[in-house]
Amino acid sequence: MTEATKNGAAIAGWRLPYGALLWLLAALLIFAVGQRTVTLHDQEKFIGDFAFAVEQVKGERRLILNLTAGSFVYGVTPEVILPVPTGRFSRGDPSAPQVAQALFDALNSVSEITIAAQTITVAYQGNMEAEQARSRLRRPVNNAVANDRGTITAQVSAAAENTIVFSTSDERFRYAQYQPALVESIEEYDSRAAAEAGSDLARFIVSESRPLESLRLEPTRLVVGYAEGAALEPLARNLREILNDFHPRASLAPSLWLLTAAPEIIPPLLAIAVEPLETGIPLILFTLLMVAVEAGIFFVIPHKGKNNLLIHLLHIAAVFLLFWSILGHEPLWDAILHAIFPTSAQLVHPQGTVIDFAAQHLELVLTSSIYIISGGLFLGVMVTRENFREFLPLVNNVVNSGQTVPTLAIVAIMAPIIGLGFMPAVVALIAYGLLPVVRNTIAGIESVSVSIVDSARGMGMTSQQILLRTELPIASRIIMAGIRTSMVINIGTATLGAFVGSGGLGIPIASGLSMTVDAFILLGAIPAALLAILTDYVLGRLEVVLTPRGLLIET
Amino acid sequence: MIEFKDVIKEYPNGFRAVDNLNLTVRDGEICVLIGPSGCGKTTALRMVNRLIDVTRGEILINGQPNDEFEPEVLRRQIGYAIQQIGLLPHMTIRDNVAIVPRLLDWDEERVRQRVDLLLDMVGIDPGIQGDKYPRQLSGGQQQRVGVARALGADPPIMLMDEPFGAVDPITRAILQEEFLQIQQEVGKTIIFVTHDIDEAIYMGDRIALLRAGRLVQYDTPDDLLALPRDDFVREFVGTDRSLKRLHLISVRDSMMNNVPCCDDDATLQEVTACLDRHHSDSAFVVDAGNGKLLGWVERPALVEYGSLSEAMHHAPAASIAVPEDATAREALSVLLSHSFDLTPVIDAEGVLTGGVSIQRLQDLVEEPGIHAAMQRERGR
Numbered sequence: 063m064t065e066a067t068k069n070g071a072a073i074a075g076w077r078l079p080y081g082a083l084l085w086l087l088a089a090l091l092i093f094a095v096g097q098r099t100v101t102l103h104d105q106e107k108f109i110g111d112f113a114f115a116v117e118q119v120k121g122e123r124r125l126i127l128n129l130t131a132g133s134f135v136y137g138v139t140p141e142v143i144l145p146v147p148t149g150r151f152s153r154g155d156p157s158a159p160q161v162a163q164a165l166f167d168a169l170n171s172v173s174e175i176t177i178a179a180q181t182i183t184v185a186y187q188g189n190m191e192a193e194q195a196r197s198r199l200r201r202p203v204n205n206a207v208a209n210d211r212g213t214i215t216a217q218v219s220a221a222a223e224n225t226i227v228f229s230t231s232d233e234r235f236r237y238a239q240y241q242p243a244l245v246e247s248i249e250e251y252d253s254r255a256a257a258e259a260g261s262d263l264a265r266f267i268v269s270e271s272r273p274l275e276s277l278r279l280e281p282t283r284l285v286v287g288y289a290e291g292a293a294l295e296p297l298a299r300n301l302r303e304i305l306n307d308f309h310p311r312a313s314l315a316p317s318l319w320l321l322t323a324a325p326e327i328i329p330p331l332l333a334i335a336v337e338p339l340e341t342g343i344p345l346i347l348f349t350l351l352m353v354a355v356e357a358g359i360f361f362v363i364p365h366k367g368k369n370n371l372l373i374h375l376l377h378i379a380a381v382f383l384l385f386w387s388i389l390g391h392e393p394l395w396d397a398i399l400h401a402i403f404p405t406s407a408q409l410v411h412p413q414g415t416v417i418d419f420a421a422q423h424l425e426l427v428l429t430s431s432i433y434i435i436s437g438g439l440f441l442g443v444m445v446t447r448e449n450f451r452e453f454l455p456l457v458n459n460v461v462n463s464g465q466t467v468p469t470l471a472i473v474a475i476m477a478p479i480i481g482l483g484f485m486p487a488v489v490a491l492i493a494y495g496l497l498p499v500v501r502n503t504i505a506g507i508e509s510v511s512v513s514i515v516d517s518a519r520g521m522g523m524t525s526q527q528i529l530l531r532t533e534l535p536i537a538s539r540i541i542m543a544g545i546r547t548s549m550v551i552n553i554g555t556a557t558l559g560a561f562v563g564s565g566g567l568g569i570p571i572a573s574g575l576s577m578t579v580d581a582f583i584l585l586g587a588i589p590a591a592l593l594a595i596l597t598d599y600v601l602g603r604l605e606v607v608l609t610p611r612g613l614l615i616e617t
Numbered sequence: 618m619i620e621f622k623d624v625i626k627e628y629p630n631g632f633r634a635v636d637n638l639n640l641t642v643r644d645g646e647i648c649v650l651i652g653p654s655g656c657g658k659t660t661a662l663r664m665v666n667r668l669i670d671v672t673r674g675e676i677l678i679n680g681q682p683n684d685e686f687e688p689e690v691l692r693r694q695i696g697y698a699i700q701q702i703g704l705l706p707h708m709t710i711r712d713n714v715a716i717v718p719r720l721l722d723w724d725e726e727r728v729r730q731r732v733d734l735l736l737d738m739v740g741i742d743p744g745i746q747g748d749k750y751p752r753q754l755s756g757g758q759q760q761r762v763g764v765a766r767a768l769g770a771d772p773p774i775m776l777m778d779e780p781f782g783a784v785d786p787i788t789r790a791i792l793q794e795e796f797l798q799i800q801q802e803v804g805k806t807i808i809f810v811t812h813d814i815d816e817a818i819y820m821g822d823r824i825a826l827l828r829a830g831r832l833v834q835y836d837t838p839d840d841l842l843a844l845p846r847d848d849f850v851r852e853f854v855g856t857d858r859s860l861k862r863l864h865l866i867s868v869r870d871s872m873m874n875n876v877p878c879c880d881d882d883a884t885l886q887e888v889t890a891c892l893d894r895h896h897s898d899s900a901f902v903v904d905a906g907n908g909k910l911l912g913w914v915e916r917p918a919l920v921e922y923g924s925l926s927e928a929m930h931h932a933p934a935a936s937i938a939v940p941e942d943a944t945a946r947e948a949l950s951v952l953l954s955h956s957f958d959l960t961p962v963i964d965a966e967g968v969l970t971g972g973v974s975i976q977r978l979q980d981l982v983e984e985p986g987i988h989a990a991m992q993r994e995r996g997r
Binding site: 511513514516517518519520521522523531532535536611613615 | 668688689691692693699700703705706720750751753776
């Protein structure tokens with residue numbers, strides 16, 4: 063719905079609670095989609111991949127299936143690596159010990175199955191102190207690992223309320239250092255062959271610890287022992303068949319995601335840091351709330367007050383959160399991409415979630431836009447001042463050339479000067495995005511008729527008053543259009559930042575191209591396109607709000 | 618009082634837009650600057666509030682050189698209205714009119730009262746139109762707002778650069794008339810630029826005719842028309858300058874009070890005596906009770922019918938008479954369209970008060986200067 067039709071309807075006196083109806087529609091859609099539960103298909107993200115990780119450990123008649131690519135590196139040096147067809151196993155599935163059990167039951171030749179736990183998440187009852195829970199758990203953990211070979215570092219942290227996480231690998235430990243707030247203490251346990259102890263530990267904890275409500279294992283390796291003389295290849299194929307039945311499933315109902323953004327001084331640039339924040343509130347509740355809010359606005363606030371800035375900002379924020387929450391729901395992306403690429407093994411990018419990429423992308427766009435808007439306005443205003451008018455052609459040429467040089471080239475030129483990462487991408491985006499803002503600022507100010515400026519001067523306004531009270535308000539619409547163009551282009555251009563490691567939605571696109579995984583390309587392209595459309599909508603609304611009412615009246 | 622003293626405006630390329638201008642505008646007078654395009658009239662106007670700087674010479678405002686003020690301070694004390702109006706499209710009508718008072722930091726209540734007063738004065742309803750935006754008004758209404766805005770902070774001096782130039786002739790005539798009424802109330806010292814000689818004659822107390830930056834003639838409208846200084850002035854004011862002069866004279870000033878007339882109940886003898894007394898063959902007939910003009914009677918008809926009631930021609934007063942406050946030019950027009958020697962003049966009630974004859978009008982335009990004196994007496 064455009065502003066024009068809205069105004070038209072309002073003028074004709076024929077009014078419908080459009081806002082409430084649209085949100086109701088959104089609520090119905092989210093409800094309908096949320097009823098569905100889908101099977102998740104991405105191997106890297108949701109399911110361990112053991113395709114290249116079958117090892118035959120010499121003399122022990124065991125197959126070791128590494129469930130993630132990463133864990134393979136930490137595994138025992140393989141003596142034999144067998145080519146095995148791609149198989150899947152759910153990582154993070156609550157029933158991991160049962161998977162082991164299922165394998166054990168199904169395969170005659172299997173004599174032993176052990177799951178190596180990487181992370182054990184223990185939830186405890188709400189009325190228990192964290193310290194108490196940890197001490198209660200220490201004994202079974204110590205017991206479980208006491209007679210093992212080697213040493214593991216088990217790290218205890220409060221990741222979420224009433225939860226203790228034990229990590230048994232260095233990788234997890236490193237992650238914890240980045241989020242020191244989450245780590246309460248790090249305790250060391252002497253342990254030998256800690257990897258094999260995972261499932262025993264899990265069983266033991268479940269049986270011994272009263273306060274436990276749930277237990278989750280994130281296995282990195284399945285160690286399958288097999289009988290002497292058994293053929294390896296059929297065994298591996300059988301394993302795959304069984305494991306395939308353990309695809310994780312997820313509901314398509316998204317929850318509400320918020321956004322925390324704060325300006326952050328990164329010398330010498332001012333940058334905006336953006337963090338996505340999952341609330342756990344179902345999105346449908348939010349949409350229903352918006353139906354109520356819209357209806358309230360429609361019936362309570364008189365028509366004249368509806369062009370109020372606050373109401374527009376509310377609409378903008380609500381639409382943004384809806385979009386943001388959809389971006390944040392990973393199973394949805396898995397389902398969409400699986401529908402488009404049913405045979406693709408990789409659907410959701412291993413390096414991060416869509417919302418992480420989107421947040422980095424916003425960070426790039428918002429940071430560069432601060433400079434584009436402030437710098438563009440400043441330049442545009444300066445060169446239209448009487449004293450600096452001679453710089454107008456120069457500035458025009460510079461900003462024009464900024465846009466003619468290919469962005470990739472700017473990125474490439476910046477990389478050796480500034481280095482890789484966030485900043486060169488920001489600088490390239492600034493160089494590229496300055497033109498529409500500068501040009502429209504100049505055009506907007508020049509569009510103010512000479513007679514208006516003359517009468518303002520004649521009434522005794524100072525040059526500053528003429529700029530602030532006359533030129534800028536009258537030019538605001540054209541200036542806003544320039545900002546809108548610049549930011550929408552910026553979102554597309556920011557995907558190129560991935561080539562210098564700036565992060566953002568360019569990462570799935572770049573890796574999709576280099577790894578020829580089409581799903582990744584769409585994973586970057588679809589959210590980037592949506593983000594561009596959303597930005598266009600948001601700035602379009604802002605344009606209407608910020609344009610003085612007198613200028614919206616057609617003659 | 619505004620005085621131009623040997624004012625020269627010379628551009629870097631040597632072009633002199635204003636060349637040695639000496640001019641004094643008296644308090645409460647409208648001084649019209651007129652001349653062909655490029656004659657420097659707008660330049661002269663804009664030098665008063667320092668939108669253009671004077672090259673040499675000085676402009677005194679109430680005896681004080683205008684370059685002793687900060688330009689912005691000076692401009693806030695001088696009303697400024699231009700042809701393109703220049704209303705700020707993003708502000709309401711009220712806010713537009715309030716610009717200068719707000720620049721002068723008036724308190725909001727005083728601003729509000731002033732705006733209401735001014736909008737009323739120029740015929741814009743502050744309640745209905747005040748919160749509209751300039752684009753929602755017609756051209757004529759915008760011009761009115763432009764004038765109200767120029768009057769914003771009650772400046773003693775106003776500069777008006779073709780302020781009624783952008784509207785159709787009928788609206789312009791209305792605006793001119795209304796503005797003169799306002800001027801009667803407020804008595805501003807006004808410099809008014811136009812290229813329309815009719816407007817200059819109608820609006821101006823004095824007209825300064827400029828040519829190529831030089832002042833050619835500075836006179837009252839009547840003197841300018843009656844005694845053009847040279848061929849340029851004569852050509853500029855036009856060959857119909859006598860008609861234009863008639864435009865300056867009102868019927869009240871040009872009519873004769875003693876005209877042949879008789880009551881509608883007069884006897885034949887009384888009517889004949891009246892005709893004889895005036896050496897006329899026709900007389901106006903008025904109502905015996907209230908003196909309102911009813912028609913006229915001619916001597917042959919009287920002879921033929923023998924009674925006034927049968928002989929007289931009845932006619933609505935409005936179709937044969939001119940009102941007292943019309944111009945002599947209108948009276949001439951009525952004279953030309955009826956075959957009367959004498960056009961009857963009536964007051965607002967329709968009572969016959971006198972008559973205008975073609976001879977009388979001729980006498981008036983032949984005697985220069987008298988009517989200007991009359992006008993001044995009337996305090997226009």
